[in-house]
Amino acid sequence: MRVLGIETSCDETGVAVYDSEAGLLAHRLFSQIQMHADYGGVVPELASRDHVRKLVPLLREVMEAAGSAPADIEGIAYTAGPGLAGALMVGAVLGRSLAYAWGIPAIAVHHMEGHLLAPLLEAQPPTFPFVALLVSGGHTQLMRVDGIGRYELLGESIDDAAGEAFDKVAKMLGLEYPGGPNVAKLALQGNALAFAFPRPMINRPGLEFSFSGLKTAVLHARQQTADYPEKNADICASFELAVVDTLLRKCQRALKQTGLKTLVVAGGVSANKRLREALADMARRHHIEVFYPAPQFCTDNGAMIAFAGCQRLLAGEHEGLGVKVRPRWPMTELPAVGL
Numbered sequence: 001m002r003v004l005g006i007e008t009s010c011d012e013t014g015v016a017v018y019d020s021e022a023g024l025l026a027h028r029l030f031s032q033i034q035m036h037a038d039y040g041g042v043v044p045e046l047a048s049r050d051h052v053r054k055l056v057p058l059l060r061e062v063m064e065a066a067g068s069a070p071a072d073i074e075g076i077a078y079t080a081g082p083g084l085a086g087a088l089m090v091g092a093v094l095g096r097s098l099a100y101a102w103g104i105p106a107i108a109v110h111h112m113e114g115h116l117l118a119p120l121l122e123a124q125p126p127t128f129p130f131v132a133l134l135v136s137g138g139h140t141q142l143m144r145v146d147g148i149g150r151y152e153l154l155g156e157s158i159d160d161a162a163g164e165a166f167d168k169v170a171k172m173l174g175l176e177y178p179g180g181p182n183v184a185k186l187a188l189q190g191n192a193l194a195f196a197f198p199r200p201m202i203n204r205p206g207l208e209f210s211f212s213g214l215k216t217a218v219l220h221a222r223q224q225t226a227d228y229p230e231k232n233a234d235i236c237a238s239f240e241l242a243v244v245d246t247l248l249r250k251c252q253r254a255l256k257q258t259g260l261k262t263l264v265v266a267g268g269v270s271a272n273k274r275l276r277e278a279l280a281d282m283a284r285r286h287h288i289e290v291f292y293p294a295p296q297f298c299t300d301n302g303a304m305i306a307f308a309g310c311q312r313l314l315a316g317e318h319e320g321l322g323v324k325v326r327p328r329w330p331m332t333e334l335p336a337v338g339l
Helices: 033-037 044-065 085-102 109-119 160-174 179-187 212-224 229-258 273-288 303-314
Strands: 002-007 013-020 023-031 074-081 106-109 129-136 141-146 150-156 264-266 290-291
Touching: 002 044, 002 085, 002 303, 013 303, 023 033, 023 044, 023 160, 023 303, 033 044, 033 141, 033 160, 044 085, 074 085, 074 109, 074 303, 106 109, 106 303, 109 129, 109 141, 109 264, 129 150, 129 229, 141 179, 141 229, 160 179, 160 229, 160 303, 179 229, 212 229, 229 273, 264 273
Parallel strands: 002 074, 074 106, 129 264, 264 290
Antiparallel strands: 002 013, 013 023, 129 141, 141 150
C-alpha cells in the first residue's frame, strides 16, 4: 500500500510518501523556526497560516520526488492530534479532502504514535515488546509497547515535559528560539558538575517525572550568577546532566519493572547527544538494546505519519467523511492492531 502522510501539528510542515513494500519513497519538511524566533516561541495563528502556504507546494514536490501520481496513492494519513488545533485542521482538512477527491481511504494519526513507531522505519527496527521513552517539547512518557495500539502508560510528567523545560531554561538565559538545541549547544562549553541541580522524583517509587522543581533551581542559579554571564554554559551543562540522569534512571526502573531488554527512545529530545551517550553506556552495562529514529525523524515529520497511518490502513481502519482533530488525545485510547 502506498500512503501519503501529512504532518502539521505545530511549527513544522511535513509531507511524505511511504510504500509498505518499497519503504519510504520521498519526504520533505519545512520548519517555521525562523518565523517564530522573533516571538521567542510558537505563535499558533502564524503557524496555521504558514501551513496553509507551504502544504500544497510541499505535497507536489514530494509526489514528484516519489514518482507518484494521485492514482498511485492508496491511502492518506494525517496528524489529528495532539497539537495546536488550528495547525492540525490545516493538514486534516487537506488530507481528508484529497482522500475524498481521489476515492481512497483516509486515517487520522496520533502524533505521538508516529514518533513511537518512527524507529521502525530503520533498516534494523526494534521488535515488540519494548519499553518506549517518548520525550519531546510536549510529552515525557514511558510506555510498555506490546504491538501497534497495545500501549500501557507506565509513567509521565506531572508538570513540564523535558523538552518544555529545555525551552524555558533557554528563555531564562536569554538564548534564541528554539531553546532546547541552543541549551545543548552551550552545554558543550560548560562544566556539568558546576551546579548540583536536583534529580526530581528519582527517590520516590513509580515512573512519573517532574521538571518544574529543576527549572526553579536553574532560575535561582541564574539570579545568583546574573553578573557572570560566562556561568551560563555551566548552568546549561548542569541542567542538561540533571535531565539526562533523571530520564536514564527512570528508563532503568521501567526496564527492570517490565523485565524487558529493549528500549525505544523517540521525540525531539531523543536527538540530544548527552542523552544518547548515557543510554549507550547503560546499554553496555546492562545488556540492553536501545533504538532511535534517524536524526532527521526525531523531530516532527511526515514520514512517521505516513508509516503509522499505513499500518492502520492495512489493518482496515479508516475515517468517515467528517474531520475531527484532538489537541489533547491520550495514546492509550488508540485501538490495537493485529490482535
